[in-house]
Amino acid sequence: MILIIVFVALIAVLLLSWLSLMWDKRLTNVKGPTPFPIIGSGHLLAVDSTEFLKVLKRLEVEYGGSATIYLSSMRYILTANPKLIEGILTSTDLLAKGYSYNFIKPWLGNGLLTSExxxxxxxxxxxxxxxxxxxxxxxxxxxxxxxxxxxxxxxxxxxxxxxxxxxxxxxxxxxxxxxxxxxxxxxxxxxxxxxxxxxxxxxxxxxxxxxxxxxxxxxxxxxxxxxxxxxxxxxxxxxxxxxxxxxxxxxxxxxxxxxxxxxxxxxxxxxxxxxxxxxxxxxxxxxxxxxxxxxxxxxxxxxxxxxxxxxxxxxxxxxxxxxxxxxxxxxxxxxxxxxxxxxxxxxxxxxxxxxxxxxxxxxxxxxxxxxxxxxxxxxxxxxxxxxxxxxxxxxxxxxxxxxxxxxxxxxxxxxxxxxxxxxxxxxxxxxxxxxxxxxxxxxxxxxxxxxxxxxxxxxxxxxxxxxxxxxxxxxxxxxxxxxxxxxxxxx
The missing domain is CATH 1.10.630.10 (Cytochrome P450)
Structure with missing residues (x-):
């Protein structure tokens, strides 16, 4: 009985996670690979650093220069589109670096690279x-x-x-x-x-x-x-x-x-x-x-x-x-x-x-x-x-x-x-x-x-x-x- 409950609970969690990710994908018109429950697109990016640039290139080519990807439930949009990049970098408002920079804060703290x-x-x-x-x-x-x-x-x-x-x-x-x-x-x-x-x-x-x-x-x-x-x-x-x-x-x-x-x-x-x-x-x-x-x-x-x-x-x-x-x-x-x-x-x-x-x-x-x-x-x-x-x-x-x-x-x-x-x-x-x-x-x-x-x-x-x-x-x-x-x- 306990195993059945655990199994049902697991299926429910996976289903809710997948539905949440699929609903989230509707918020942007930037296409990307279909995310899996819990891990999102994490399996695509969990590669060594030399393979990583190749994966990004493959995604950019497949989805027209920009691609929406998910690491667990976190939404990322990868882009090599020069017009989109120009629009972001010239903005006087979009200046925050994002979640990923937290991983260098044990080293650099809130220095000029990471501060906001x-x-x-x-x-x-x-x-x-x-x-x-x-x-x-x-x-x-x-x-x-x-x-x-x-x-x-x-x-x-x-x-x-x-x-x-x-x-x-x-x-x-x-x-x-x-x-x-x-x-x-x-x-x-x-x-x-x-x-x-x-x-x-x-x-x-x-x-x-x-x-x-x-x-x-x-x-x-x-x-x-x-x-x-x-x-x-x-x-x-x-x-x-x-x-x-x-x-x-x-x-x-x-x-x-x-x-x-x-x-x-x-x-x-x-x-x-x-x-x-x-x-x-x-x-x-x-x-x-x-x-x-x-x-x-x-x-x-x-x-x-x-x-x-x-x-x-x-x-x-x-x-x-x-x-x-x-x-x-x-x-x-x-x-x-x-x-x-x-x-x-x-x-x-x-x-x-x-x-x-x-x-x-x-x-x-x-x-x-x-x-x-x-x-x-x-x-x-x-x-x-x-x-x-x-x-x-x-x-x-x-x-x-x-x-x-x-x-x-x-x-x-x-x-x-x-x-x-x-x-x-x-x-x-x-x-x-x-x-x-x-x-x-x-x-x-x-x-x-x-x-x-x-x-x-x-x-x-x-x-x-x-x-x-x-x-x-x-x-x-x-x-x-x-x-x-x-x-x-x-x-």
């Missing part, structure tokens, strides 16, 4: 001056110095064997972000087995797994799995490094008897280490930021300022390895700028003369955007570009597949830097740094760092193909399961 509402607006406003172009000019010598350290590390590896450039570049990028916007030198490139870089990779992998896999997402399940111990260990390393950076800069300010930002606080023109100094010294609504708020923002920029730039650089090096003609055009441009003195640092104005390198970076970021996917939460019923989006929907915006769309780019999988030269193209067809009110605050910082680093590499090495394509996966950033391998030959 008044806190996000306040912090975005007072942190924006830290990336003023006058401030960025102060970072150029730092990027050049660390680029030369990277050059020597690569020179020692230029022996005809394949090199996985991602972890090597990651240490240079970490040195750049800590020494420039944080004002503290950690000499990461001296540590070839950086715990910090490895901890970032662990947290990225775990967070992205929970975002796409509804079976391990709930805390009640996740806390029972080995992943929880891995996450706790990684968080201890990450937060310890962040506090070390904060305390070091705080001590420097104390020793220099600097207690406020001074007359240039608003635009930070004389404040060389504006970002961390703003956090430590500025007031928001008449109050200093708490230590926890400072930690959250520093964690956010330690991650975004090194991991995304690392990906951008590493994939660009990979693209160059397959195109000797592009490398030589960059090299010729460098010779025109530097003459016979490749040892000297470029000036800020000379970076702007690297026009062809600009095109190369843009094309590389089109094929391999550092952040392949982002989320947005729809907080009211809206209609955008003919798509009916109900309140409570989480949008999954697929930059990766959109930027490889044959309707937007001729021969989209081919690496053609010239496609960005003198062409009046819709800016929303290229979203490597997102767009709209929540675009990447550090875009100019990243592009400047990429230019300096790539210039140093191309001036000193020929980059040859190893013949192994990256196995791409969406783990917060675009990672490759088998590394990003090239062969270097000293010029």
């Amino acid at each position: 509402g008044s806190r996000w607006k306040a912090h975005r406003k007072f942190l924006t001056p830290a990336f003023h172009f006058n401030i960025l000019q102060n970072f150029l010598p730092i990027f050049c110095k660390n680029g030369k350290v990277l050059r020597e590390k690569l020179r020692n590896l230029a022996n005809g064997s394949p090199i996985n450039v991602f972890p090597i570049i990651a240490l240079a990028a970490l040195d750049n972000v800590t020494e420039s916007i944080m004002g503290v030198s950690v000499n990461a490139q001296e540590d070839s087995e950086s715990e910090f870089v490895k901890a970032v990779e662990v947290m990225s992998r775990i967070a992205s797994m929970r975002m796409r896999n509804p079976f391990v997402a709930p805390d009640v399940v996740f806390n029972l799995l080995p992943y929880k111990a891995d996450q706790d260990k990684a968080l201890d390393i990450l937060h310890s490094q962040t506090r070390k950076v904060i305390n070091a800069r705080r001590e420097e300010l104390k020793n220099s008897e600097i207690t406020d930002l001074g007359a240039d606080a608003e635009i930070g023109l004389k404040n060389k280490h504006a970002f961390l100094d703003l956090l430590l010294l500025a007031e928001v609504d008449g109050k200093k930021l708490s230590d926890e708020h400072i930690r959250e923002e520093v964690d956010t920029f330690m991650f975004e300022g090194h991991d995304t730039t690392t990906a951008g650089l590493a994939y660009c090096v990979y693209c160059l390895s397959n195109h000797e003609d592009v490398q030589e055009k960059i090299f010729d441009e460098q010779k025109a700028i530097f003459g016979d003195d490749f040892e000297r640092n470029p000036t800020y104005s000379e970076l702007h003369q690297m026009k062809y390198l600009d095109l190369v970076i843009k094309e590389s970021l089109r094929l391999f955007p550092s952040v392949p996917l982002i989320g947005r939460e729809i907080d009211r019923d809206v209609d955008i570009a003919g798509h009916r989006l109900p309140k409570g929907t989480t949008m999954v915006i697929d930059f990766f597949n959109m930027q490889r769309n044959a309707e937007l780019y001729e021969d989209p999988l081919e690496f053609r830097p010239d496609r960005f030269g003198n062409i009046n193209r819709n800016p929303f067809f290229w979203l490597a740094f997102s767009a709209g009110p929540r675009n990447c605050i550090g875009q100019k910082f990243a592009l400047m760092e990429m230019k300096v680093t790539l210039s140093e590499i191309v001036k000193n090495f020929k980059i040859l193909p190893y013949g192994e394509e990256p196995e791409l996966g969406a783990d917060l950033i675009l990672r490759s399961r088998n590394g990003i391998k090239v062969i270097l030959e000293t010029r």
